[in-house]
Amino acid sequence: MVNMEYQNIxxxxxxxxxxxxxxxxxxxxxxxxxxxxxxxxxxxxMLTQHLKEDSFTPKLMLSLAVSDLLSLISLPVWIYALLNGWVFGRALCKLFSYLVYWSLYCSVHAVSLLSVQRYLQVLYPQRWAKLGRKGQNGLIFGIWTSSGALASYSLYFRSVKHMEDGFLQCYPDYSNTQEKIVVLLVETLVMFIVPLVSLLGFYLRLHQRISHSASFKSHRLTKLVVRIVVAFFIFSIPCAINNVVLMVVSWDSNASHYITGALFFINSCVNPFLYAFSASSLRSRSTVRPATTISE
Known part of the structure; x- marks a missing residue:
């Protein structure tokens, strides 16, 4: 019956x-x-060609590119499902959803850690140097493992269900309103509010230090953090607003999910251009130096 239903749709x-x-x-x-x-x-x-053993920023950017690529390569499946309904079964629905959520959490954590790393390297270079190569690799490993753990709930809540347009789609399937609110609240906090507050805090601290220091002749680091914050705002705010609306009212719309979902993939598409634009300056500043000697 299920196979016939998929085929008919x-x-x-x-x-x-x-x-x-x-x-x-x-x-x-x-x-x-x-x-x-x-x-x-x-x-x-590009990053693997210029990667240095003692350089953390290119490694983190490489991790971000891998996570974005992980989500983007699944796009043909999602595009086909949009046009023809989900015909790939419940198991693949859960698997592809898990990969997308894993990539999303990893991307958010990588962007946040990049800001933390620049903050520490500029203001507290000696503390950052104490972390060492093993500590830096441990941070990247921690990003992937923690993101994989955070995304695991999608294996339970994502399933194949009928939509209002009559298609079967791979979609969140909550057993009650309480489950829905808890999941949306956790997503909003972990993916938006906590990273956003952190990014703004690190940016303001960097801006104050750079603005009051005559040794900083230009503001490349500030501009990089501004790009990260602006991109995060543009692509995350609509998703956060949609989650809040869904928590407050019972209204649900295919269009809102399509738009917010597309914004996530657009962000994964924009990220390589955003980080590649800053790659040359980041590589040239990859070695740790005291804040008072950094000229950019």
């Missing part, structure tokens, strides 16, 4: 009308895949 969608939001979402996701996959691969190649 898939066949019917090939000839049935497709909503405007579905067409727009699938087009945006297709563009993200076309630009983001080669972009992240190029960043990975």
């Amino acid at each position: 898939s066949n019917g969608s090939l000839f049935g009308p497709t909503s405007v939001e579905t067409l727009i979402s699938s087009s945006v996701l297709g563009l993200c895949c076309t630009l983001g996959v080669p972009g992240n691969v190029a960043v990975m190649v």
Whole structure:
């Protein structure tokens, strides 16, 4: 019965009308895949060619590119599901959802750690130097393992369900309202509020130090942190607002999920260009030096 249901929905969608939001979402996701996959691969190649054993920032940027690529390579599956319904079964629904959430948490943590690292390296270089190579590698390992643990709830809550347009889709399936509120609250706190407060705090502290120090002739570090914060704002605020709305009211819309989901993949597409733009200055500053001697 399940196989027949999948087949009927898939066949019917090939000839049935497709909503405007579905067409727009699938087009945006297709563009993200076309630009983001080669972009992240190029960043990975560039970083591995210039990677130094004592350089932490390129390693962290490489980790970010890998996490973004991990989500982007699944886009053809999601695009097909948008246009034809989910025909891949419940197990693959949970697996692909887990990979996307794992990538999302890893991306957020990598961006946050990049800000922490720049903050410590500029203001407290001696403390950062004490961490050592093993400590730095441990931080990157910690990003991936903690992100994998945080994303594990998607294996339970994601399932195949009927949508309002009649399609089967891989979608959150909560047993009650309390479960829904708890999951959305945790996502909002871990993915948005905590990283955002941290980024703003590190940025303001860096800005104060750089502004009051005559030894800083330009503000490359400040500009880098500003890019991170701005990108985080642009792509995270709509998702956070959507989560808050879903927690407060019972209203649910396919369009809101399509838009917020597309923003996540757009962020993964933009990241390689954002970090590649700053890669040359970051590599040149990859070795730890006292804050008073940094000229940029």
